[in-house]
Amino acid sequence: MNFKGILLFISLGSSFILSFFLYRQWSLTNWFDALFLIGLLLIMVYCVMVLIEGQFFTAFLKSTRNFFAKVNKKDQLIRESEKRSVEPLDYRKEFPNRSSFLQVGLFFCIGSLLISSALHYLN
Template sequence: MNFKRVLFLISLGSSLTLPFFLYTEWSIARWFDALFLVGLLLLMVYFIMVLIEGQFFTAFLKSTRNFFAKVNKKDQLIRESEKRSVDRVDYRKEFPNRNSFLQIGLLFSISSLVISVALYYLD
C-alpha cells in the first residue's frame, strides 16, 4: 500500500470516529462535519510543510541566533579570540508526500461542503 492510500484510509477512519467524540450521537450530517474538519486539518498540515520547505522560519532562527550571539558577551569574546563568525543556520527539509495531504484534504473538504450544502437546501 502506498502512502496516499494509507493516509486516505486513516483520515476516513478518523472522520468516522470523530463524531462520537464531538457529539453525543452519530448522524450523517455530523459525519460530513467531521469529514470537513479532517480535510481542513490535512490542508493545514500541507501548508505547514510548504512553509517549512520554503524556509519561512529560517529568517527567524537566524535573527534569534544572531541576537543571542551579540548579547552574550562571553561567547562574543570567545568568537573574537578564535576569529570566527556566527555559525550559519541552514535547515533544508523536503517532504516527499506533501501533495497527498493537499489532494486528500481538498477531496474531503470540498466533497463534504458540497454534500452538506445539498442536504441543507434539499431538506
C-alpha cells in the first residue's frame, strides 16, 4: 500500500474518532463535519511543507543569527581574532509525499462539502 492509501485510511479513522470527541454522538452530518475538518488540516500541513521547501523562514533565521552574532561581543572578538565570518545558514528540506496531503485533503473537503450540501437541501 502506498503513502496516499495509508494517509487516506488514517484520516478516515481519525475523522470517526474526531466526530465522537466534538459532538458526543455519531451522526452522518457530524461525521461529514469532522471529515471536512480533517481535510482542512491536511491542506494546512501541505501549505506548511510548501513554505518550508520554499525557504520562506530562511531569511528570518539568517537575520536573527546575524543580529545575535553582532550583539554578542565575546563571540565577535573570537571571530575577529580567528579571522572568520558568520557561517551562512543553508537549510534545504524536501518532502517526498507532500502532494498526497493536498490530494487527500481536497478530496475530503470537496467531498464532504458536496455531500453535506446535498443532505441539507434534500431534507
